Amino acid sequence: MDMPTPDATILAGKERIVARLAAVLPADALITDPAETRAYECDALTAYRCPPLCAVLPRSTEEVSAVLKICHAEGVPVVPRGSGTSLAGGALPTADCVILGVARLNAVLEADYQNRFIRVQTGRTNLSVTGAVEEEDFFYAPDPSSQLACAIAGNIGMNSGGAHCLKYGVTTNNLLGVTMVLMDGTVVEIGGAHLDAPGLDLLGVICGSEGQLGVVTEATLRILRKPEGARPVLMGFDANEVAGACVSDIIKAGVLPVAIEFMDRPCIRATEAFAHAGYPDCEALLIIEVEGSEAEIDEQLGLIKQIAAKHNPVALRESQSEEESKKIWLGRKSAFGAMGQINDYMCLDGTIPVSALPLVLRRIGEMSRDYGLDVGNVFHAGDGNMHPLILFDANKPGDLEKCEAFGADILKLCVEVGGCLTGEHGVGIEKRDLMVVQFAPEDLEAQMRVKDVFDPKWLLNPAKVFPLASSAGRRAA
Amino acid sequence: MKPESEAELAEMVRGAAGPLALRGGGTRTIGRPVAGELLETGGLAGIRLYEPGALTLVAGAGTPLAEIDAALAAEGQRLPFEAPDMRGLLGTQGESTIGGVVAANASGPRRVQAGACRDSLIGVRFIDGAGTVVKNGGRVMKNVTGYDLVKLLAGSHGTLGVLSEVSFKVLPVPETAASLIVAVSDAGAAVQAMAAAMASPYEVTGAAWLPGTGVVLRIEGFAASVSYRSGKLTDLLSGFGAVEVEAGAKAGPETGPEAVAARWAAIRDVVPLQGAAGDLWRLSVKPSDAPGVLARLGAEAVMLDWAGGLIWARAAEGEDLRARLGVPGHATLVRAGAETRARIAPFQPEPAPLAAIAAGLRAKFDPRGILNPGIMG
Ligand SMILES: Cc1cc2nc3c(=O)[nH]c(=O)nc-3n(C[C@H](O)[C@H](O)[C@H](O)COP(=O)(O)OP(=O)(O)OC[C@H]3O[C@@H](n4cnc5c(N)ncnc54)[C@H](O)[C@@H]3O)c2cc1C
Numbered sequence: 001m002d003m004p005t006p007d008a009t010i011l012a013g014k015e016r017i018v019a020r021l022a023a024v025l026p027a028d029a030l031i032t033d034p035a036e037t038r039a040y041e042c043d044a045l046t047a048y049r050c051p052p053l054c055a056v057l058p059r060s061t062e063e064v065s066a067v068l069k070i071c072h073a074e075g076v077p078v079v080p081r082g083s084g085t086s087l088a089g090g091a092l093p094t095a096d097c098v099i100l101g102v103a104r105l106n107a108v109l110e111a112d113y114q115n116r117f118i119r120v121q122t123g124r125t126n127l128s129v130t131g132a133v134e135e136e137d138f139f140y141a142p143d144p145s146s147q148l149a150c151a152i153a154g155n156i157g158m159n160s161g162g163a164h165c166l167k168y169g170v171t172t173n174n175l176l177g178v179t180m181v182l183m184d185g186t187v188v189e190i191g192g193a194h195l196d197a198p199g200l201d202l203l204g205v206i207c208g209s210e211g212q213l214g215v216v217t218e219a220t221l222r223i224l225r226k227p228e229g230a231r232p233v234l235m236g237f238d239a240n241e242v243a244g245a246c247v248s249d250i251i252k253a254g255v256l257p258v259a260i261e262f263m264d265r266p267c268i269r270a271t272e273a274f275a276h277a278g279y280p281d282c283e284a285l286l287i288i289e290v291e292g293s294e295a296e297i298d299e300q301l302g303l304i305k306q307i308a309a310k311h312n313p314v315a316l317r318e319s320q321s322e323e324e325s326k327k328i329w330l331g332r333k334s335a336f337g338a339m340g341q342i343n344d345y346m347c348l349d350g351t352i353p354v355s356a357l358p359l360v361l362r363r364i365g366e367m368s369r370d371y372g373l374d375v376g377n378v379f380h381a382g383d384g385n386m387h388p389l390i391l392f393d394a395n396k397p398g399d400l401e402k403c404e405a406f407g408a409d410i411l412k413l414c415v416e417v418g419g420c421l422t423g424e425h426g427v428g429i430e431k432r433d434l435m436v437v438q439f440a441p442e443d444l445e446a447q448m449r450v451k452d453v454f455d456p457k458w459l460l461n462p463a464k465v466f467p468l469a470s471s472a473g474r475r476a477a
Numbered sequence: 478m479k480p481e482s483e484a485e486l487a488e489m490v491r492g493a494a495g496p497l498a499l500r501g502g503g504t505r506t507i508g509r510p511v512a513g514e515l516l517e518t519g520g521l522a523g524i525r526l527y528e529p530g531a532l533t534l535v536a537g538a539g540t541p542l543a544e545i546d547a548a549l550a551a552e553g554q555r556l557p558f559e560a561p562d563m564r565g566l567l568g569t570q571g572e573s574t575i576g577g578v579v580a581a582n583a584s585g586p587r588r589v590q591a592g593a594c595r596d597s598l599i600g601v602r603f604i605d606g607a608g609t610v611v612k613n614g615g616r617v618m619k620n621v622t623g624y625d626l627v628k629l630l631a632g633s634h635g636t637l638g639v640l641s642e643v644s645f646k647v648l649p650v651p652e653t654a655a656s657l658i659v660a661v662s663d664a665g666a667a668v669q670a671m672a673a674a675m676a677s678p679y680e681v682t683g684a685a686w687l688p689g690t691g692v693v694l695r696i697e698g699f700a701a702s703v704s705y706r707s708g709k710l711t712d713l714l715s716g717f718g719a720v721e722v723e724a725g726a727k728a729g730p731e732t733g734p735e736a737v738a739a740r741w742a743a744i745r746d747v748v749p750l751q752g753a754a755g756d757l758w759r760l761s762v763k764p765s766d767a768p769g770v771l772a773r774l775g776a777e778a779v780m781l782d783w784a785g786g787l788i789w790a791r792a793a794e795g796e797d798l799r800a801r802l803g804v805p806g807h808a809t810l811v812r813a814g815a816e817t818r819a820r821i822a823p824f825q826p827e828p829a830p831l832a833a834i835a836a837g838l839r840a841k842f843d844p845r846g847i848l849n850p851g852i853m854g
Pocket residue numbers: 043044079080081082083084085086087090091102122143144145146149150151152153154155156157158159160161162163210211212214215216217336337424425426461
């Protein structure tokens with residue numbers, strides 16, 4: 001992975017830069033000891049590591065602003081960081097950067113049930129947002145599998161999704177407003193408890209901009225009343241194609257489940273061995289969840305089971321208890337971890353039109369044989385967001401490179417069939433150089449113009465999202 | 478000018494000698510009048526791709542909204558966000574195009590549950606001010622590849638680019654729908670009743686208050702479920718006033734599906750405020766702030782949508798209702814004479830740092846300043 005050469009002037013000026021930061025931060029908010037900065041050398045894409053110049057952990061928007069003013073004046077790159085669970089290397093430092101972690105900004109500022117929103121500092125973890133409103137029977141809808149660890153900051157950075165986004169949408173559909181600090185230290189308020197933008201929809205482009213437009217310190221999020229109940233049904237099929245056809249039929253019938261999750265055999269086996277969720281041993285598994293009152297759930301599941309029956313499922317089981325439902329979801333949410341028990345893995349995240357599913361799964365199988373690497377598939381079937389997990393051995397020379405080449409081929413295939421490189425994990429460094437597969441130079445140019453406006457010196461989260469060759473002129477300027 | 482293809486459109490923008498006034502169907506005449514050569518998108522029409530099983534639709538920006546609605550209806554699907562028909566309110570003619578809907582981010586009552594137009598929009602193709610064709614997003618509903626210019630273009634009123642193609646996530650039309658009418662005459666109580674309904678687990682897909690009628694709620698879904706939720710909501714809200722259920726499952730023009738649909742079309746199109754002279758304002762606020770704002774506005778006629786978050790107000794010509802807002806939010810002057818629109822910015826002016834970002838974006842996307850210049854103030 002190519003990264004720009006660290007700026008020698010910055011490395012040489014470390015002492016001065018650190019002294020300036022120390023003047024505006026409490027002592028415990030500045031980390032300079034190389035033994036401690038190591039903790040920030042990577043995110044969940046652990047194949048790439050680089051300790052930063054130093055890390056700061058501010059406790060207020062004012063402190064964030066003070067840090068950014070100094071970095072702006074000194075020309076020091078800044079990498080915003082939430083919990084560091086990015087799978088795309090979105091929070092990977094450069095040797096000449098300051099890591100700006102928002103983990104200590106984790107307060108709930110306001111919970112308003114009448115108007116159904118919560119305002120939080122962005123270092124707060126995703127699950128603890130729901131935790132803060134659960135007593136009133138509310139929840140925050142986007143639920144990435146990493147929700148116990150990942151922060152709202154990173155969710156906004158990546159426009160993260162979750163298993164239930166078929167019904168509730170992803171982060172951008174549940175984000176009402178932000179407080180954001182621009183690279184020059186200016187604090188801006190965008191959106192709030194009211195709906196829609198008065199002028200251009202800046203919030204829309206900030207969400208998913210991977211920390212490259214500003215540092216988001218506070219967020220106003222839509223909260224929803226919990227449904228009366230929810231119940232998943234498990235269905236097993238003896239071919240991926242059949243499971244795909246069943247999903248399409250369910251959608252066409254006008255039932256809109258909150259979640260339709262898919263796993264193939266390698267994933268089912270690994271997950272079952274790890275989480276004992278009671279999954280049937282079959283080629284393809286669907287977890288379909290619906291919500292409502294008992295009677296409403298019965299009605300919807302009745303319809304779904306009727307449709308499924310036409311596809312001759314080898315297993316069909318409705319959850320019988322709250323506990324069983326939890327177990328079914330625990331299995332799905334620990335799928336990555338389960339695969340990790342077997343081997344090192346790389347998790348991909350391309351999206352395809354659901355109609356292309358059978359073709360894509362077949363081609364992935366062929367490639368798997370050609371590359372000699374195993375792959376498991378787990379994904380959000382309702383919206384076509386795939387997560388092929390390629391297994392490799394990090395200790396075996398050449399295996400990582402082979403795995404990356406295989407991954408790139410799968411993502412190119414996603415684009416070829418009308419989909420995209422990433423459905424929810426973001427581009428980061430991981431897919432940066434593949435952007436040219438999906439976008440023409442003019443398309444990338446249009447995106448880079450947005451960064452020109454928000455961060456004219458291109459200091460925020462350098463070397464992510466755009467191929468280095470595309471952004472070279474701007475980064476040098 | 479009326480290009481027949483995207484390439485021709487790009488050519489026209491590239492070769493433009495001066496400002497261009499962009500027009501889809503010409504039904505949403507919001508913003509300051511634009512002086513420029515007329516550029517119509519009606520030639521870029523037609524549904525390019527529709528996959529009911531994938532809930533996605535792609536169409537040329539000039540495609541009539543009615544054509545898209547009909548194609549979706551044939552498969553039992555619809556655009557989720559219920560774009561208002563503004564002709565009655567604005568006194569315009571013509572046929573709304575899907576590109577115009579997107580450029581205005583036009584969203585109706587279902588905004589509270591299904592999101593705005595921008596939330597269903599998953600891809601765009603557009604021509605920037607230099608005449609370059611740009612694509613962003615695509616035809617899949619989960620996509621975080623690069624910056625989300627899709628959202629940025631929605632509601633940009635043509636000032637960042639001329640849309641040539643748009644893609645949507647669509648949804649199935651529920652089996653049936655019902656309206657609940659709660660007799661509430663006071664705005665404060667109305668907002669509380671709507672808040673109670675929205676905070677219930679009964680999935681309300683529309684919550685409006687029409688003075689003289691009361692609070693109107695909509696529930697959609699399978700028949701048994703709609704009837705169950707109507708019952709629950711009736712119990713929940715009976716403390717606010719008498720509750721009457723207009724149920725779609727029942728036959729007959731007065732209580733059947735047509736009646737429910739007609740009622741919500743009227744709310745969507747702001748029919749109660751049509752047919753009288755005066756300026757029209759659209760204010761977006763935190764719902765619980767709405768009653769206070771209404772008291773300050775001193776408007777001639779009002780109605781609330783979005784559980785109180787959207788205020789429609791008709792006021793005497795030339796009065797600046799924005800000055801009376803007094804709470805966070807924004808006010809758009811939707812209809813007024815040329816003189817008023819010259820004096821009062823139709824779109825809410827933004828704080829300096831945000832205005833600078835918006836101006837910076839326009840300068841980057843349209844360096845010559847030829848795309849609907851000045852329309853957003
Ligand atoms: C086991 C596992 C399962 C996962 N499952 C899912 C899933 O189901 N769905 C999904 O979408 N993702 C998933 N992810 C990916 C990851 O959890 C998400 O991308 C998450 O949103 C990252 O949050 P974070 O706080 O860890 O952010 P980080 O990794 O710290 O940062 C992510 C990006 O956001 C930027 N950023 C961080 N803070 C800020 C800020 N304050 N202002 C501006 N930008 C900022 C960073 O620079 C970086 O580009 C999973 C990851 C793991 C390890």
